[in-house]
Amino acid sequence: MTIHVKNNIHWVGQRDWEVQDFHGTEYKITKGTSYNSYLIREEKTVLIDTVDHRFSTQFLQNLEMEIDLNTIDFIVVNHAEEDHSGALSALMDKIPGTPIYCTEAAIDSIVGHHHHPEWDFRTVKTGDTLDIGNSKQLIFVEAPMLHWPDSMMTYLTGDAVLFSNDAFGQHYCDEHLFNDEVDQNELMEQCLRYYSNILTPFSSLVTAKIKEVLSFNLPVDMIATSHGIVWRDNPTQIVHQYLAWADHYQEDRITILYDSMSNNTRMMADAIAQGFYDVDPKVAVKVFNVSKHDKNEILANVFRSKGIFVGSSTMNNVMMPKIAGMLEEITGLRFKNKKAAAFGSYGWNGGAVDRIHARLTDAGFETALSLKTKWRPDGQAMRACREHGRQVAKLWALSNEGLVTQSPGQTAAEPTESATPPVADSHPADCQCMICTVCNWVYDPALGEPNQGVAPGTPWDDVPDYFLCPECHLGKEVFVEHGNNGQEAA
Numbered sequence: 001m002t003i004h005v006k007n008n009i010h011w012v013g014q015r016d017w018e019v020q021d022f023h024g025t026e027y028k029i030t031k032g033t034s035y036n037s038y039l040i041r042e043e044k045t046v047l048i049d050t051v052d053h054r055f056s057t058q059f060l061q062n063l064e065m066e067i068d069l070n071t072i073d074f075i076v077v078n079h080a081e082e083d084h085s086g087a088l089s090a091l092m093d094k095i096p097g098t099p100i101y102c103t104e105a106a107i108d109s110i111v112g113h114h115h116h117p118e119w120d121f122r123t124v125k126t127g128d129t130l131d132i133g134n135s136k137q138l139i140f141v142e143a144p145m146l147h148w149p150d151s152m153m154t155y156l157t158g159d160a161v162l163f164s165n166d167a168f169g170q171h172y173c174d175e176h177l178f179n180d181e182v183d184q185n186e187l188m189e190q191c192l193r194y195y196s197n198i199l200t201p202f203s204s205l206v207t208a209k210i211k212e213v214l215s216f217n218l219p220v221d222m223i224a225t226s227h228g229i230v231w232r233d234n235p236t237q238i239v240h241q242y243l244a245w246a247d248h249y250q251e252d253r254i255t256i257l258y259d260s261m262s263n264n265t266r267m268m269a270d271a272i273a274q275g276f277y278d279v280d281p282k283v284a285v286k287v288f289n290v291s292k293h294d295k296n297e298i299l300a301n302v303f304r305s306k307g308i309f310v311g312s313s314t315m316n317n318v319m320m321p322k323i324a325g326m327l328e329e330i331t332g333l334r335f336k337n338k339k340a341a342a343f344g345s346y347g348w349n350g351g352a353v354d355r356i357h358a359r360l361t362d363a364g365f366e367t368a369l370s371l372k373t374k375w376r377p378d379g380q381a382m383r384a385c386r387e388h389g390r391q392v393a394k395l396w397a398l399s400n401e402g403l404v405t406q407s408p409g410q411t412a413a414e415p416t417e418s419a420t421p422p423v424a425d426s427h428p429a430d431c432q433c434m435i436c437t438v439c440n441w442v443y444d445p446a447l448g449e450p451n452q453g454v455a456p457g458t459p460w461d462d463v464p465d466y467f468l469c470p471e472c473h474l475g476k477e478v479f480v481e482h483g484n485n486g487q488e489a490a
Contacts, residue, residue, distance in 0.1 A: 002066050003177050005038065005230060006222055007159050012063055013037040014051040015173050022083075022171060027197055028296050031190055032173025035083055036226050038163060039066065040156065043133020044073040048154060048163050049226060053086025060090055069094045074130065076138065077102040078165040079151050080109030084226055089114045101130060103142055106150035124152070126212075134158070139218070143167065143209050144474060145202050153213070160221040162213075167206070168238045169225035170194040180233035187229065191238065194227075195245050196303035197296050200333045203246040210243060245303075248337035253284040255301040258311035259291050259320035264345035264376045265311045271382045272309055272343065272371075275389020280397065290322045299329060307339035307396050308365075310356050314344060317351035327356065331363040334471075339396050340365035343388075345373045368392050433482040434460050441471040442482060 003011040013036040019029050035051035037059070045067065051059045063069065069091070075098055077085050088110070092098070097120060102110065104123045111117050124130075124140040131137050136158040143151045146167055154163040170190040174182045199206060223231040223238065231238055256273055260266045266289065273285045286305075288298045302308055310327065312319040319327075342356035350372040361367050371388045373381050434443040443449065443463070448456040451470065454463055460479070467476050 001062055002039070005177070005224065006161060006232075008041045009156070009159060009161060009224075010039045010041075010066070011036060011177060011224075011230070012039045012047075012059075012066060014055040014059060015175075016052070016055070017173050027171070028294055029171045030294075031171065031186065033171040033227050034173055035086075036169075036224065036228075036230075038224055039063075040132065041067075042136050044131075045071050046074045046076060046130075046132055046138065047072050047091075048076045049078055049084050050087035050091060052083045053089075056087040056090040059087045060094065063091075072098055074098070074132075075100045076154055076163075077106055077110060078154060078163060079148060079226065080106045080113060081148060082113060084165075085110060085113065089116070092116065092119060101138075101140070103144075103150050103152050105144065105148075106152075109148065109150045139216075141209075141213060143205075145205050146209060147198055147202060155218060157218075160219040161224055162218075162220050162222070163224045165226050166198070167209075167225070168223050168231065168242065170228040172228040174229065177230050178232045179229045179235075182229055188241075190228065191241070192245070192303070193296060193300045195242065196300045197333075200303060200335065203248075203336070206242055206246040210239060210246075249303065250306040250338065251284070251304045252280075252282060253286065253301065253305040254307055254309070255298070255305040256285065256287045256309040256311070257290050257298055257302075257323075257326060258287075258309075258344075259289065259313065259323045260311075260345070261313040261315065261320070262345075262376070264373065265313050265343070267377050267382065268343055268345060268371070268373055268385045269309070269311055271377070271385035272389035272392075275386035275391075276393040277389075278386070279390045279393035283393075290326050291320075295326065295329070298326065299333065302330060302335065302338075303333075305338065307341070307368075307392075309341050309343060309392075310360060311343040312352040312356060314346035314350050314352035317349050319344075319352035319355050323352075323356065327359045327363070331359065334364065336364065338365055339368060341368040341370060341392055343371040343373075343385075345375065345377070347375060350374075368395055431482055432459060434479040435482045436469045436471065436474070437478050437480055441469050443479065 005011050013034055015034045017032045019033055022029055037050050038048040040046040072095060077100055099120045099122050101122045101124055107121050126140065126142045128140045129137045136156060139155040139157065141153040141155065143153055143165065151165055153165050171194060172187060172190040176182050179187060220235055223235045254276055256269050258265050258269045269287050273287055276283065276285055286301050290298065310323065312323040340360040342353045342360060344353045353370050353372050357367055357370050371385065377385060432445050443460065445459050446456060448454040448458050452467055463476065465476060468474065
C-alpha cells in the first residue's frame, strides 16, 4: 500500500500497531509506530530509507506492486538503525548494484548490521547535492548524534520537503498520515514523550542543527519524518516546539517519584506533595511509584518539571533497585536547569537518602534539603513532611542565588547556609586545554581521558583521531583551544 505525499513523492512504509518496546525495553510504545519509507519518482527514482527488518518481506511485496525494483536509481539511508534500514539486505538482494547515499559514519553502521562491505556506498556531507531530474535536487544535511553518529537529513528542492529522519517524529501510529488529520492532543503528547526520552541529551545539538538548517534559507512546505505523521499543516510549528524544548525547558510542574517497601515512603510523598501545593496552588504536582508506573511517562514529566523529589526506602543501606535504575536513566538524559531533593524512610540506617542526594548532585541538579523519616511516619512526622514540602516550595520560588544546598548526610532539620550556584572553572591564559564547541566539555592534557585510552599528560596533538567527546560524542574537529570560543566551560 502506498500513500501520496506530494507531487511525485509516495509513502511506502509500514505501520506497526502492535509494537510495545523500542531500543530493547528502553522505550515503551503506547500508540504503536510507523516506519516511514519514501519513494520519489522524477527522471531518477529514489528510495529514502526502508522499514524495520521484521517487515522486510511485506515491504518488498508492497514496493514491487508499485514499481519495478530495477528502476530504482538511488537509495538514500538517512539512518542505519534497524527500524530504518532493516529491510535493506532483502532489497539489495534484488538490486545489488544500486548506489547507496549515506554519511561516512553510516557505512560502519550499515556494514555492521548487514555485513555487505561490497555494496556501492556513496558518502555525502552537508551541502552535497544529487540531481534527480526535472530541475530537482536532493540536498544532504549531516545531523550527527540526532541521535546516532550516522544520522542525516535530506531536502528535496522544488517540492520543499525535508526528510528529517528521527527529528520531529514520534512513535505514533494512525490510519492517517498527515498531522492535520490526527488527534492533536495525542500527537503532541507523543512528540514530547519522544523528545524527552530520546533527544534530551542532545538538546544543544538540536538547537545548533535547526539553526544551521534555517541558515540555508530553504523553504519547508512539508516535513517527512521517519516515525509517525508527516507535517504538512504549518510544518514549522514542530521546529519552533523543538527549539523551546531544547532551551532548558520547564513548566510550573513538580514530579515526585519513589519506591517503597512498606508504604512508609509513599506516605511521605503524599505529604510532601500536599505541602508543596499549600504554598504553590497553581503548580502541577505529579506523584509516581517507579515500580508501578510507566518509566517513560515519569521521565517525560521530569523533563517538563522545574523540580523533582526522589524518594526510597533504605534496603541494605542503599536505595531500592528501581529508584537506582531510574536515577541512572535521569543521569543519562542530562537534564539542565532543574532542582531536586531526596527523601525516604528507614529503620536502623538511612543510607538510601544520602545516595539519592549524591546521585542527583552528580547528575547536575541543584539539590535542596533531604528528608528522612524513621519507621512508619506518625502524625508528627507527616506534619514534618508536609512542612518540608512547604519549605522547599518557598525555596524553589526563589532565584538561583538563594538556593540552599546541603551535604549528603544532613536531614531536613539541619539546613546549611545558602550558596550561589557554582561557576565555571577558571583557566590560565596559557593553558593547553581544548573545549568542545558543541557541549563545552573540556579536555585537560594533565588529566587525559582514560576511558578512551588517553593517558594523563597527553597533549592534544597526540590524542588519537578516533577520540570522541565524552559528552556529545563528536570528534576532534569540534574542539578549539580553550578561551578561543568566546565562552567558558559550563
